[in-house]
Amino acid sequence: MSEQQEETRLEINRTYLRDEPTRDAVDALPGATLLEFGTEWCGYCMAAQPLLVEALAAVPGVRHLKVEDGAGRPLGRSYRIKLWPALIFLKDGVEQARLIRPQGPSEIRDALRRIL
Numbered sequence: 001m002s003e004q005q006e007e008t009r010l011e012i013n014r015t016y017l018r019d020e021p022t023r024d025a026v027d028a029l030p031g032a033t034l035l036e037f038g039t040e041w042c043g044y045c046m047a048a049q050p051l052l053v054e055a056l057a058a059v060p061g062v063r064h065l066k067v068e069d070g071a072g073r074p075l076g077r078s079y080r081i082k083l084w085p086a087l088i089f090l091k092d093g094v095e096q097a098r099l100i101r102p103q104g105p106s107e108i109r110d111a112l113r114r115i116l
Contacts, residue, residue, distance in 0.1 A: 016040055020075045027093040032062045032115040037069040037072035037076050038084035044101050045085045052087075055108035062112060097103040 016039060026035065036052070036100045045081035056064060069076035069084060079088055079095075089097040097111040 035088040054105040
């Protein structure tokens with residue numbers, strides 16, 4: 001991946017969906033999905049972004065949904081999210097792994113392997 005492509009990908013990955021999908025819609029997603037909960041202002045979330053970019057660069061074909069979370073947000077509550085970033089690794093809509101505040105790209109890659 002070129003440096004320009006990585007910068008573009010990082011910019012895309014910084015955008016959290018404010019209009020979150022429903023739990024039924026997420027449960028119906030085919031294939032491999034990384035569901036990330038957090039906010040744009042969260043320091044832990046910002047620190048995790050380079051780790052996510054590095055890990056995701058090695059596994060094309062994984063859907064990456066970033067969902068803005070907060071009090072009263074139904075999707076995050078349905079997954080019992082309490083800390084950010086929370087990474088939910090789904091295969092055909094079923095949770096296979098979960099990471100909270102990942103420390104390195106290797107643990108993200110390990111979880112990604114479980115959904116490929």
